[in-house]
Structure formats: C-alpha cells, structure tokens
Amino acid sequence: MTLKTGIVGGTGYTGVELLRLLAGHPEVELSVITSRSEAGRDVADLFPNLRGYLDIRFTEPDIGVLAACDVVFFATPNGTAMTMAPQLIEAGVRIIDLAADFRLKRAAEWEEWYGIPHTCPEYLGQAVYGLTEVNRDAIREARLVANPGCYPTAVQLGFLPLIEQRVIDIDHLVADAKSGVSGAGRKAETGTLLCEASENFKAYGVSGHRHLPEIRQGLELSAGQPVGLTFVPHLTPMIRGIHATLYAQLTDPDRDLQALYEARYGNEPFVDVLPPGAHPETRSVRGANQCRLAVHQPRKGGVVVILSVIDNLVKGAAGQAVQNMNVMFGLDETSGLSGIALLP
C-alpha cells in the first residue's frame, strides 16, 4: 500500500521534519507540497539535508491537486487549516493539522486565545485530538486529526497516569516546561536570533500561554472535573527538545508510582518509562518519536515529580503526525518512525 500524501505549508521546522520522516517512510509517496512564498523552488534547495532524498518542488496551494491525496498534512501557521480543511474533507481527503485550529473543543475559548474568529467551528466536534496514546481508537476512524502541541504532548503524557488513577490533588498542579528554540518556528524574529537566545535562559508567557487551555482541556477530560494548573514555559538555548518538570501533591503517598506508569505505558511503542531514579535527557530523543518519562517522589514525601522529555519537532509535532497517519490508515504504528535519536 502506498499512501498519496500532501503537505500544505512545509517551509518551517515542522515542515522540514515532516519531509524527512515521509521521505523515509516505506508506504508513503509525497505527491504535493505547497507554499505560496516558495512556489517553484526545489524543496532540497531550501533544505539541503534533503538533497538526493527528495525530488519535488513547492507549488501554489490548489484544492483540486490536494484533493487527489489520501491524506493532507497542514504544517501552516494557526488559522490556515480551518480555511481549507472543510473542502478537502468533503472531497474525501483525511486531514492532519499540525497547527492549533482544531485542538480546542470550544470555539469561544479558541477565539479568546488565538485572537481571530474560527471559520468552521462545526468541525471542532468531529476533530479528534491526536494524542495517540489517549485517543488511538478514535484516531483510527477520524477524518480530521488535530495534532497536539509540543508542550501539551510532554505535559499530558506526564500527568495523565496520575490523574487517571486519581492519586494526586488536581487543584494544584505545576508544569514547568523548557523548550528548545525550534518551538518558536523559522520566522525571522529578533528574539530567536542566535545572539539573543544562546547563552541565555528565560521564561515567557507566564501570564498565559496558548498551550495552557489545550493542556487543561486534556487533563480535565481525563479527570472528569476542573483542574488547577500553573504552566510556565521557558526558552532554553538549544535547537530541539522539551523537558517538562511536573509537580503534584500526592493524595496517597504510599502508592507504587513506578508500577503505575509502567502499567499505563508498557505497551506503548513511543512512551518509555525509565528506571527509578533516572533523569531523562532531551538528547536521548533528539530526532526520534519518543517520550521518555521518569517518576520521582523526593525523600518519599508527599510530592511527586515527573520528568518528561520529547523532541518538540518529532513526538511534539511531525513524528506524532506520522504516527497518527499510520493509525488512521491501518499501517504498523511504528512504520517510518524507527529512527534512533542522534547522540551526541
């Protein structure tokens, strides 16, 4: 089986990562990649790592051409997928949106955080939130998958076992997350210049970040009730990787938390629970579709600390999108995703 795939957008970092993964996927043919700004340009000219592996040019977006695909990925800025997805879905194409357009269930909340009107709120209901480890069955049937954000992937995979098993006080969760700079994208902006962002560490968005409602929605769905979450993202001077450090107060400090996590994720191909006492490193997942977790209960006290790492461009974006595609089309879930992290 060979899937005909298309990409809308694809000049950013999630785009080039998606190209890398699809170029190496044994059951995929990349039929079309669109970009208004780069139309006509050889993809390998923009991303020279692809020279010799991918022979395709950017074209102007054209619904007719995209409609011939089995699946179309949107690697576009927020607000683009919602303008094209409905037509493609009507045409029978299955959609995976790597942006945020379909992540939140309530249009009003989406508009509050993203600052523009939602043009197809009627699709929010059928969109399946693509955290594969939570929604695998629904993803299998989905026409429209909302691929999770990078922080939300790391934070939810870290917190969910505790919430599902109701062993923590969900009113006082803290998620202190650190991201490499590629999370900010490939736009030319002063703040992400090497001279501004290297040899430097800072928090940002403490008053409220767009990933907060997305994380909260996922945790509340699991908890069946409101959760109290403080989420602080930080920029760390490296290209790839997210490290989420999660804090919660245990309601049952004697519970075997290590066993709880191993039971939850034992059969997951892309979630790896490290041995007790471990400290996962972001580089251990660099370029790989993996989330590695460690569970700590410092000095056997009442606080649990979860360490969760992903590559923001892979399990936090393009890799998880391919994982979802595999699930949607009945392929082996790991197909095209067996690349090992690059270390050092």
Add this chain to the structure above:
Amino acid sequence: MTLKTGIVGGTGYTGVELLRLLAGHPEVELSVITSRSEAGRDVADLFPNLRGYLDIRFTEPDIGVLAACDVVFFATPNGTAMTMAPQLIEAGVRIIDLAADFRLKRAAEWEEWYGIPHTCPEYLGQAVYGLTEVNRDAIREARLVANPGCYPTAVQLGFLPLIEQRVIDIDHLVADAKSGVSGAGRKAETGTLLCEASENFKAYGVSGHRHLPEIRQGLELSAGQPVGLTFVPHLTPMIRGIHATLYAQLTDPDRDLQALYEARYGNEPFVDVLPPGAHPETRSVRGANQCRLAVHQPRKGGVVVILSVIDNLVKGAAGQAVQNMNVMFGLDETSGLSGIALLP
C-alpha cells in the same frame, strides 16, 4: 585603604572570576594565590584573559604567608576551608569561604549531606551566612563568612519577601531551578563535556541536592518554622546563569506583590525588581553582580510565580564574596562591582 587579600584554590571557575573582580578592584592588592597542582605557574598562563592585568604565580599553600593577609578567600572544594580557616582566624585574618564548609548551622546535617566529618564544628556558630541582603549587619563584624551557594542565592532572594510578609503557604513551595554548566566546576568529567551537555537539557539530583538543606535553613530562619520545599535543579546548555522559577500558593491573593518586592529591595544595590509582566533573562546579569527578579500572579489566581536570575559565578559566588568583603571592611558595598553585564 588597600586590603591585602589572598586566595586559596583559585584554579576553578569561581577562582578565575574572583581574580577578574579583584584585579579590577581599586582597594585591593592580591598578595597570594595558592594551588597545590599549579604551584609555580603563572596565573595568566592558566587563564589567558588575565594576561596583562595580573602578574602573579600560584604558590603552595602556606599558613604563614596567608596570615599576612587582611582577608583570605577559599575557592576550594568542599572540605578544605575547614582544615585551614581556624588557624587563620586565630592569626587575625578574616575569612570568606566560597565553598559549603560553614553554610549549615548543624554539623550533623552538614555531615549527612557532604559525606565527611566536619573538623571544626565549633566554628559553625560564629560563621555568618553571607547572603548580604539578609545578614548585612552581622557580616560587617564577621571573622568568618560562609558565602552562599549559587542556587540558594537565587532561590532565597526570590522567596524571602513572600515569607517575611507571610503571604504564602510555606508548606508547599516549589523551586524549579536551571543552571548553566559552569556551576559544575572546571573538573574534567564526562557529564559536562560540550558533547554531553550542549544541545541537551536534563534535571539532576531530584531525590536530594546539597543546596536543599541550605535553602531550607535560610527560609526557615525567616519563617520561624519549618517549610515544605521541593527543589529540582536542572542543567541548561550554557556557561553562566541561573534561572529559578518559584511557585507558591498565596494566602492573600489580593496583596500587591509588586509593591512588596519593591519595598523589600528598593535600597539594595544588587537586587533589581523588574516592572510587572517582565521576564528576566540570565544574560542581563552575565558577568554582573546582580539578581534580577520579576513577580507574576498568573490570571490573578492563587498562585505566585517568582522569576529570579543571577550569574552563578558572580552574585552566586565570586561577586557576592567581594560584596561581603566590601561590607566587612567598611568599603563602599559596590566597590569593584560596577561592571555591566555583557550582552549579547
């Protein structure tokens, strides 16, 4: 007035930073610097940034020579200062220990965390903990100053106003701290090689770090009662800088926290409270004896988030040591410490 100063140790990163600051201090003469391993070597040969600014050689440590100094700094591994300080104090020399030997008040706790017997526990009582903004008066008279650790400086300066004013629940404090790699010192170890520590982010010591009892001691002294603190340090891929992100639950969410911090630190030359909404960057203090703080209360809720940055080698080590020296000898507290952070 010219102080005769000596340094014991000084081949590590706090050592070279102390040398940089003392070489530019208008009221200091560096009389002696000792190192067993580098005795006989020109200091500027080991640290070429000092070529042309400092003309002195490392010598073998000699109590007689050191005793001629007004003040001796120990920039040695833990466990060294306690073997030499008593003799020097008896000889009338004033001591500033940049290591941990005299930071904890209880010898048993020290021995538990540092793993070796304390050889002069009788000096713990007279040692003054050198967090200048807390103990300025006692430092003025001290014979022996225990210069604070880097994390403890950033975390205590961040939490203290909240504790002093009793506006938070002190049972559930979280300090999520991120340090540049120079905090690990100049020893050759695999974990701090560029190829291991760059393009990588990780937590360490989640089960318990030596700075935990030091921080807790300081906070409890201020609170007058036990505090519950979870402290998680992380290694971030840069040379200098600590960013502490501090979380606490407010007992009075309507209190004007910005005003509280500005009142506490308004007269402090080396603590800078940023305007509301700011996110301090570690690079804004690179090379400077500054702590910059920002106060956040996300979405006006019940949680306060404090962001606190220092240069771990300056306000977190050598700069604070010079600040303490200035106080001890009645100099202008800012003397020799007016260097502006290097940005970019």
Add this chain to the structure above:
Amino acid sequence: MTLKTGIVGGTGYTGVELLRLLAGHPEVELSVITSRSEAGRDVADLFPNLRGYLDIRFTEPDIGVLAACDVVFFATPNGTAMTMAPQLIEAGVRIIDLAADFRLKRAAEWEEWYGIPHTCPEYLGQAVYGLTEVNRDAIREARLVANPGCYPTAVQLGFLPLIEQRVIDIDHLVADAKSGVSGAGRKAETGTLLCEASENFKAYGVSGHRHLPEIRQGLELSAGQPVGLTFVPHLTPMIRGIHATLYAQLTDPDRDLQALYEARYGNEPFVDVLPPGAHPETRSVRGANQCRLAVHQPRKGGVVVILSVIDNLVKGAAGQAVQNMNVMFGLDETSGLSGIALLP
C-alpha cells in the same frame, strides 16, 4: 544475508554512532560488543538513545567470541587494534579499524607521529586505506581496512579531483579545517568541557597534527610525487561536523572546475557536488553519510577554494566504516546508510 558483526571498544562517540547505524542496518546482526571498563553494563544504559532499539551488554574482549563474527570493527584508542587484529585475521574475520593503527604505510612514520612502537608492521602492506571513493575495488577484497580519519576524509575528497587532473600547484596547498568537539572523543578532559569549548574558537596543533601525514600520504599517492601541504585544524563550538576550506593555486585558471568535480563524483552515492556559488553547511550532513562539496574560483583568479563538509562521526568515521563493510561483503553500498541529516 545477515552479517555477524562485533565491535571492540564502543564506549566512545564513534562507538555509539556505529551502534546507531548497525542497529538500523537490515543485513546486520550485532553479536558482540566489548569494553573492559563497562563489561556487564547494558549498552542502552550508557547510551539511552538506544533504549528499545538494541538489547545487548558490553562484555570483556574475548578473541574466541570475536572470531565467530564475519566482521569486527575496532572503535578503540590508537594502538589497540594492532594487538588483536592479527589473530582475528588469521581466524578468518575481516577487520575494519576506525582508529589509526593501519592508516600509514610506513611503520617508522607511524611511530614518529603516534609515539609508540607498531606491533604488527607486516600488516601495513595488506591493509587497505578505506577511503571508499578512492579504493573501492581493493576494499572489496580486503581482509583489513584502515578507516580514514575525519579530517583526512574531508580534505582528500576535496583536493583529489584537482590533483588527479593536475590543475593545481601541489607545492603550496593549504587546508584550513574546523571540527566540532566530538572529534576529540568522549574522554573527560578539561579542554572539551562545555565551559571551555563553547562560545570559543581556537586553532590547535599548528606545529603538526597526526592527520597531516595521513592526508599527505593520500595526496602523494594520487599525485605520484611529494606535495607541500599546510594543515591547520581548529575547534569550533558545536558537537558534530567538519568544514574544510582548501586553497590551491591553479596552473590552468580557465579549466571548468565545476564540471571536473561533477565528473569525478557524479556516480558516488555519498559525495554531493553542490551547484556553483554554493556554501555547504555542516548541518546539511549532520547524522548522514555524506560529503558535500562546493568549488569556488574567487573573481575568476588564480586561486581555487574548495569547501568540503562531513559529519565527522559518520562519513568521517562510523558511516564510512559501514560503507566499507557493505563494499567488502557485496551488499548494496548504501544499505543502512540512507538516514537523512537532521536539520535543524
């Protein structure tokens, strides 16, 4: 066909890279990996990127066990392979040495540069220098392949077309080469700590580097006469990558140099000649077994400038070793080597 492979050494950076490549190679079974210092330890415990991909432990080196392999790689310090290779060759095992033991043809020259006696100089004659693009036919039959050094790979691939076609003055060659820090290995040494090597750039070994005689030998073999080469290596603050900038004076400034390079490397799967005017980036080959070259003749003058980039751990070490293994055993030369460079 499944090759039984063994690795001697393998706790360094070329080792972990070899493990990554072999773990993903469809025709390889990794039978044994030895390490005296790590014997008994799970490989994935030392290199957590391999968790889930490789289930093998380090063992003590044992000639009997290694002799059961089809091919054994030495990823050891210089001087180790020469003590074990003869026995294994006698036992019918084919050897690929990633260290320098068999790279130089003259034992006296080897001993001068490496400072120890060569224990099996009689094998230097039969050893084939594993620059695949030069010695492919001989490698096919080789019992013992001396895998080239990283700098020598980048420099020779850059200079060879000019020398083969005799279009430059070979008395005055300059190779100014810059390497990421992983070239220095995983040993704990002060000079390669993040705090010493990041935000810093320096030359080293200007008076003479061990790769000089190796490069010169290769160039002279091609030229059929002595060459005059100045080689200056530099350390650049990144993990992976070599950039060689090569300078020569043209004897025929009107020759179409672009065509010359395209003709020489047009059929090579792992050498990519970029379009005229291009500047190859090291990241375009990060993790990939590629050498990318660009040819410049500034202002159409008498000087040719060649830019040559490789990943020092891949085409400069482990990847080229796998390429040579493929050639030796009649596999598709690109088998297991189709991974695309990780960008960004």
Add this chain to the structure above:
Amino acid sequence: MTLKTGIVGGTGYTGVELLRLLAGHPEVELSVITSRSEAGRDVADLFPNLRGYLDIRFTEPDIGVLAACDVVFFATPNGTAMTMAPQLIEAGVRIIDLAADFRLKRAAEWEEWYGIPHTCPEYLGQAVYGLTEVNRDAIREARLVANPGCYPTAVQLGFLPLIEQRVIDIDHLVADAKSGVSGAGRKAETGTLLCEASENFKAYGVSGHRHLPEIRQGLELSAGQPVGLTFVPHLTPMIRGIHATLYAQLTDPDRDLQALYEARYGNEPFVDVLPPGAHPETRSVRGANQCRLAVHQPRKGGVVVILSVIDNLVKGAAGQAVQNMNVMFGLDETSGLSGIALLP
C-alpha cells in the same frame, strides 16, 4: 575633562557595546542617543543589562542636538553616516563612524562594493582610517575617523608586521577568518536564527566580501604595491569573537618571526603577542579591547601561519572606537577600556 558624546543609531550590537563601554568611561558623558525606530524608549528597556547603569532615552536624530557634542559615534547601517557627518563636521563635532562609509579611499570602489552612490566623496580624503596601531598620529588630529571593520582589524594586525618587514611573498596571501554571529548584527534574519546558525559551520561570501577591498587597501598601503589576497569568511556558532588564520610564504625562512612581532607590538596596549607555540582562544578577549596573536612556522618550513583573535564587537568595533576617541582627545589611550575578558 568630560567629553560630551552622542551616538547615532545604537540599537544594534555595536551600539549596545558602545553604550556599555561609554557608561563605564570615567571621562565621558553620554548626552544623546538617537534611533528613529525606538525614539522615546528607555535604552535600558531595550538592553536590560544597562538597567541601573544608564538612564537615557532614545530620541529622534536632530543635527542641532548632536552638534552640541564633542564627538558623535555612528553605529548605523552603511550609508547613514555619510548623510549627516558633513554637517556635524562643519559644526565642529568630531566624528567616529563605526560603519563603512569612510573606510575606502576611492569612491568608485566603495560604490562597487556597497552598491549605492557615495554622497560625500570629498570627505574620503580627510577621513583617517582608525586602525590605531597604524594611524595613531593621524587619528590624534582627525575630524573624521573611519573605524575599521572587524575582519579587517584582525587580518591587518596579523599580516602587517610581515609586510612591513618584507619577509613574505605578498602575491599569495590567504586569510581564512571565522566570526561569531554577532558580526551579522541584530536584524531579524532567518540565517542568523539560533536554529539555523548553532550546531552549524559554513563559509560565506567566497566570491567576494566587502571587507576584502578594505583589507587589501590597508595591506597595499603598507606594502607600497599590490598584494594578492584570498579572503574567506566563515560563520561559527558563537556570539562573539573572530579568529583569523593567516597563511603566507616566507621569502626568508630563517628570520626570527617571534622577535619581529614582539618588536612591532611591544608597546601597544591592546595587541598581545603570545609566547611561541601558543594558540589564542577567542574567549580570552571576550568583552575586552584586545587583539591576541600567535606566530607559527610549522616544521620550520617556508610557510608562516599567524593566528589572530579579537572580540568583533570590541577591538573589532566599539572598543576600537573608544580607543580612537581617547587618542583624538588626548586622553589616556586605555581609559574606559581596562575591562578584563569574561572567561569562562
């Protein structure tokens, strides 16, 4: 004596560095700093390292206000100083231009390389090229100083002793130079994003860089005849620092080159000739107004290799500008420039 100084521009990296140096200069009062884009904004808001050290706002450029200064620095893009300098000079203000407007003596050459007409070519003659170690006497009297480019400073200081003493073949010079990313300025551009420029190394401008004619002009002035120079700049993944590696063929291989350099620069406060065999590191000058040089003659052959390092923002820009100001106004040449490089 207190100089009234003004800065035109000053929102870029040479600007903030100039601010840092002038804020700490004992004989300077910063009267005005202009920026069209940031007019009205507190300088310390844009550059938080200056908080507490500098209390001034950006204003719209106004010739009348600037005319009240003793000296005005232009830290503007190329092409700006030439539109304002003549009026200010007429008004008696002395000018130091950190951009390229007055560096080349021939207007036609300037226009060829900079691509715009020169609006005041009649000032090129009186402009003094501000390489202090070459033109100190002329700078003393100059109304208009053209502060050298960063690469030209490192390369000329490296080559000049050899050319002045006529010990090399000046037809075949090679300057292979590597710069930190701050040399590209603070403009938001894709190529200098952290995710593009870190973990990466590349050459650029091989076909011709604007600093080539500037370097050549300086060398030819010294040689009294044309020189043949190949200049290749590279981008290295760090913020500050230039390392120039210079190659030339000796006409007299027996000459004592170390002595030659020590004689030439023995009295220079800001040029440091390292001992034989040394390899200067860029970090040894980070933040300092220093050029450190080492002289090598590999294997006593016919090639000389000079290693020259500067901080591109200090000796390569703002520091040299202050040095020139000191000379112009008869101050101690080192005034305000005694800061020690930050290491690590």
